[in-house]
Amino acid sequence: MVSVMNLAIPTISTSDLHPSATQLLWVVDGYTIVFACLLVPAGALADRYGRKGFLLVGLTVYVIGCLASGLAPTIALLLAARFFTGLGAAFVFSTTLSIIVNIHTEQERPKAVTGWTVAVQAAGMVAATAGGALVQFGGWRMMFLVFAVLAIGATLCVAAYVPRTQNVDTKVDLAGSALLIVGLTSLLYMIIEGSELGWTSPTVLASGIMGIAVIAYYAVRSWGKRHALLDTALFRIPKLRAGTVGVMVGFLAMFALFYVNSQYLQFAKGYTPLVAGLATIPMPLWNAVVSAKSLRIADRIGARATIASGLAILVLGLALLSTLTAATPYAVLIVYLLLMATGIGLSAPLLSNAIIGSLPANRVGAGSGLNSLMRELGAAVGIATMGTIIQAHFFSHIAGGAPQSSIFSRLLTSGNTEMVDKFVSSVDLGYRTIGVVLLVVSVFVIAWFRNENPAESA
Template sequence: MRHALHGTAEPSRRSSGRRGLTAAMCLSVTLVVGMVSAVNLAIPEISADPVRPSATAVVWVVDGYLLTFACLLLPAGALADRLGRKGVLLVGLGLFTLGNLVCAAAPHVGVLIAGRALSGAGAAAVLPTTLALLVHERTGAERSRAVAVWASMTGLAAVLGNVGGGAALELGSWRALFLAVTPLACGALLLVAALAPAVPRTPRPVSWPGAVLLTGAVAALLYAVVSGPQQGWGSAPVLCAFAAAAFLGPAWAGSELRARHPLLDPALLTSSRVLAAAAGMALLFTGMFGLFLLNGQYLQYVQGTGPLGAGVRLLPMAAALLAGPRCGLLLRRVLGDGATAAGGMLVLAAGLAVVSRIDPHTPYALYACGAVLTALGCGIATPVFSETMVSALPGERAGAGSGLQSLTRELGSAFGIAVTGSLVTAGFTARLPARLTGEPVPTTVPAARARATEAGAGEALDPGILAAFTGAVHTATLVLAAGIALAALPVGRGVRHREG
């Protein structure tokens, strides 16, 4: 009898421990992903700061975090496999917390960008290790459910970041946003220390040449995309950055293929199925975070809501992000991976196309419909791409495998923000009323309004300023929607293909 009781208690304790671990991993993911969208809501306030940062500087406040996040994901995943996933996760949460404190105390925008970069370095250690710890010793349907939960939280975190960030901004300045996340990060540290398992290490050295080349390639390309509208696409710095990216990207791929212990297994770089999943993931998050960049600005500038009101109005996206992975699991059973992935991308593209129809008089319900479709499509397709990449490597290399899928997510997020920001800046300045186009040309709505006030025509020119902004949003979201829709079927066919 005692043995029988012991036998039933053991699975119960294991199940309870796994639920606790899932909660700790989900909180960690929510913090590092949520801070991207939370800062997007702060863009209007940061743009109106007395130092008057340029549109490029404001984009770097967001992309400085994502750049270091994306570039360090693969080295962080490899380090986690080698040094221990639990320890690397704890260090990552510590760096994330410290970076946010630097941001809160930043005396000017340069220090703010540096603090965001430090937080991004911590986030790079958090994201791949959470997924690797979550799938440890889980197989089959249990593993698929764990990946689906993790994937839904990565999307849901962006919406929760909007609500939490909006509340912090409503109660204080943009500095309060960075202070508010500190106690939550400390709580995550304690939970991870208590609940995360000590997974056996893998004695593989880290390919630092590959890490350096990858970081340089991504940094150069992002610099070119973000700086192009301000400095001119034909300017020497932008052309040099594009050239550096074109050289460093292939150099990184060649280095990985030749290295004895690469960051990525060469089999991943030559697998058409994995490459299709990586491309699909990057495109999903290009569209998703392009929209997140615009959400707070549209709702605050055009709809006239405060930061908290903007966050609350994005809550329908949370329901879609929660429902999406569950819908995706059902669709995979009926249609298979390829059709589910392509369908999710097409739903996301349809949502962006709906958002592209906005103008200063668009009702909130129509905008919400587009935002919900965008989130639903992301939620449907993300688990397919995540599991394809994570399952491509054996369990002892799960940190590197999850690092790959996290890398493509964050690269997509960074490029979505950079490309959308560039398109909106270019479209906004081109559409501004003639009275506001003197040098230097205002590149944000607050800057244009300040220029109009200085000219003594604030209220008279405001409709023209808002029309310029929504016209720029129209172009940017249509470009994103078209690119994702065109790629959906090729990506779906690639994910469906089973290599022998």
């Protein structure tokens, strides 16, 4: 749902809710951070107490969240509804794959999991197109209401046709989940609110200190705990460390792109939400093609070389994106976007395999959960970082300089080309910053990625 929300941001920004630039960031990131931190414990709870039951609970929560989002009379209620929707989405996402794995035989599972993966990717593309059409012709509120109706239909189908599966007695680290949510949300608050409240504001500083302290406590608390949400001792394994950090920074770059690209297309290029959604469809299609070939490429040139190539292409793509202007033709933009799709398609599957392959067979579940967690955390940090850079740079050129009310989008929709140019300049700075971060971190990822497998020591 994040991709659809990115398309709706320009419309929400000029709505009767009058959101500030930072509140717009929370509309997207609030959902993402809850989804990220609850994905693993949601799956564990479903395994222990009943997958079908928790899938139905997740769908119900999702429906309520979408209805509340579509009917929200204030920006504060919209933000609360988005957090609530992220809770439901975490249960839905984690339980669907678990049910599919459990109702198929060992021989059927590869095909079933592949089908699930293709369905998720296809749903994302359909949602981007349909969501753009809904935003354009029905408004952003209609988008949420239609998604609620679709989720109600899914709930009825699950209740009628999905079988119950055998429960598993697993331990659930709810306290760890709470610590991660508090710690990461505190850090995101510092990143997002710093440009508006001031980086030396007591609230911002206190939030950052609390976030670091809570995450540090979680790291110590979870060290060597096999049933922790995230066993921090696993990071002693170099290849696993490379995989987790690589996945996180790769998706940080991609979700920073996703967040701002739809705004660029609508604010700078003048595209409608529907056209903006259609304009990005070649990217996931090409990503699917490259991802499918990444293992064969790795067989020829090696996994490390393939990952290095993918990360290098991502850095190149960000460097090229940082040269965008309002006059850049779509034919040029799509080449840059396809480069990004190539980079993540080459590197992400191998980095994910490095995480899971670094662990013994009895800890594959932990590896899968860690991969999902790092992907979603990267998404949350990427959105927050890109949004903060853009608004800080943009408002540094505006008299008064504070990103309050909806002046951000109103200036851009006023037809003032100077404001549009300043926005694009801010976007370019964001791409350059993310590119430098990716370049530096990639050096460590490649250095950590080794051919030996120390899983036995885990």
